[in-house]
Amino acid sequence: MKSAIILAIVVLSFVWLSGTSWAQKTASGVAPVTVIRAGVLIDGVSGSARHDQLITVRGNVITDIAEAGAASVSSNVPSNAPSNLPTGATYIDLSQATVLPGLIDAHTHIFLQGEDPAAGGYDIQLLKYPLAFRAARATVSVRRALEQGFTTLRDMETEGAGYGDVGIKMAIEGGYIPGPRLFVSTRAISTTGGYPLEGYAPEIEVPKGVQIIDGPVEARKAAREQLDHGADWIKVYMTHRSWVSKNGELMSQPTLTVEELRAIVDETHGWGKKVACHAYGGEGLQRALDGGCDSIEHGLMLTDAQIAQMLRQGTWLCPTLSIYYDDWAPADTPEGQRDRKRASEHEVSFRKAVKAGVKIAFGTDMGGMPWTEPIAQEFPRMVEFGMTPMQAIQSATSRAAELLEMKGRLGVIAPGAYADVVAVSGDPLANVKILENVGFVMKDGQVFKNDLAVKNPASKNDAGQGR
Ligand SMILES: [Zn+2]
Numbered sequence: 001m002k003s004a005i006i007l008a009i010v011v012l013s014f015v016w017l018s019g020t021s022w023a024q025k026t027a028s029g030v031a032p033v034t035v036i037r038a039g040v041l042i043d044g045v046s047g048s049a050r051h052d053q054l055i056t057v058r059g060n061v062i063t064d065i066a067e068a069g070a071a072s073v074s075s076n077v078p079s080n081a082p083s084n085l086p087t088g089a090t091y092i093d094l095s096q097a098t099v100l101p102g103l104i105d106a107h108t109h110i111f112l113q114g115e116d117p118a119a120g121g122y123d124i125q126l127l128k129y130p131l132a133f134r135a136a137r138a139t140v141s142v143r144r145a146l147e148q149g150f151t152t153l154r155d156m157e158t159e160g161a162g163y164g165d166v167g168i169k170m171a172i173e174g175g176y177i178p179g180p181r182l183f184v185s186t187r188a189i190s191t192t193g194g195y196p197l198e199g200y201a202p203e204i205e206v207p208k209g210v211q212i213i214d215g216p217v218e219a220r221k222a223a224r225e226q227l228d229h230g231a232d233w234i235k236v237y238m239t240h241r242s243w244v245s246k247n248g249e250l251m252s253q254p255t256l257t258v259e260e261l262r263a264i265v266d267e268t269h270g271w272g273k274k275v276a277c278h279a280y281g282g283e284g285l286q287r288a289l290d291g292g293c294d295s296i297e298h299g300l301m302l303t304d305a306q307i308a309q310m311l312r313q314g315t316w317l318c319p320t321l322s323i324y325y326d327d328w329a330p331a332d333t334p335e336g337q338r339d340r341k342r343a344s345e346h347e348v349s350f351r352k353a354v355k356a357g358v359k360i361a362f363g364t365d366m367g368g369m370p371w372t373e374p375i376a377q378e379f380p381r382m383v384e385f386g387m388t389p390m391q392a393i394q395s396a397t398s399r400a401a402e403l404l405e406m407k408g409r410l411g412v413i414a415p416g417a418y419a420d421v422v423a424v425s426g427d428p429l430a431n432v433k434i435l436e437n438v439g440f441v442m443k444d445g446q447v448f449k450n451d452l453a454v455k456n457p458a459s460k461n462d463a464g465q466g467r
Pocket residue numbers: 107108109156365368
């Protein structure tokens with residue numbers, strides 16, 4: 001009976017996943033089997049960890065989770081493998097590690113590399129770098145993410161690199177380069193006066209980091225163009241810049257009107273896609289909510305009324321905390337005061353949102369900071385500001401999967417999910433910073449990195465290094 005259920009799940013999984021690459025099928029057409037022994041399993045959904053579990057992977061899908069248990073494990077076999085291992089199966093011994101679902105960063109910019117002012121800042125990216133150079137560096141960004149256990153990214157626009165994210169996604173899906181699953185948003189949208197490049201002579205036409213629209217007709221057309229060219233999400237900038245006002249408040253300039261945003265949201269929802277809105281606070285954030293945004297990016301200054309509206313509307317928050325603690329300008333400058341004010345407001349806003357039960361997805365704004373930085377630095381920041389370690393982990397697994405409408409398929413270790421599996425040495429529930437050192441990465445059933453599995457010369461089944 002149990003095997004019939006598993007078979008049904010496998011068959012269903014084949015149906016769900018049709019259209020994705022099945023590169024792992026052997027010549028005979030049978031998907032290879034891998035069995036992973038997890039010392040500790042945090043499955044992304046359950047409230048507590050389980051011990052000594054066996055995860056069975058067929059092709060790129062998880063098909064079974066079972067107690068390893070003393071009975072099923074042969075004590076005579078030095079490899080620590082279960083005695084009932086399916087014939088031909090690869091066995092990966094992570095009995096000394098904590099296994100989790102592949103992590104999801106719901107706010108990245110693979111086409112940015114940190115904006116070091118000394119190296120030309122943001123502007124040089126658009127003014128001097130050929131697109132191929134930026135694409136080559138994006139190839140490194142996605143590899144870095146995968147190495148760190150982030151098997152899925154929602155990339156929140158290319159910053160002047162057009163539809164480059166669609167191309168990088170194609171290259172990953174085609175198996176040409178290693179990288180996470182990408183959900184891309186292409187060019188993003190703002191208004192005249194609402195995005196860099198800025199500060200050039202009015203006589204010179206400079207490129208912009210987004211598609212500029214004015215009026216609901218242009219707004220809808222931009223959304224149509226971006227969706228037509230492969231956007232999985234539409235990204236809209238609802239606020240621009242921030243500064244501290246004379247009476248000490250953090251201010252941010254609103255950009256699109258509610259009417260402009262509504263045209264975008266209406267169009268995008270018609271395509272079955274969703275809209276992410278960059279919004280710091282104030283009027284712009286209010287318009288984002290009134291216009292029907294699906295996720296608020298950053299949300300530095302959420303009022304109680306706005307939190308209530310988010311709960312009512314089911315709006316997500318993708319807070320991206322860490323980046324606001326990185327690289328502050330000197331304290332005695334307007335920029336430095338702004339940077340400090342942004343960080344202090346953000347903490348208050350995030351704490352209120354957690355307490356109220358707003359749906360929160362993990363995001364970092366990587367690219368805004370260099371890809372050499374650890375992506376997982378966001379976890380300790382979330383815990384510092386009121387989440388439990390398990391809540392923080394779930395924000396980067398099952399909750400983020402829900403945001404992406406991939407519930408049950410990503411961000412969870414359970415039958416029917418894609419085989420995106422990572423592992424760390426130690427207990428991330430005791431010290432969430434451990435997630436900065438992911439030692440094992442499997443994506444789509446393929447081992448990309450394995451520094452953790454117990455190696456045993458007696459076993460022919462040890463999985464080696466991936467590509
Ligand atoms: Zn961003």
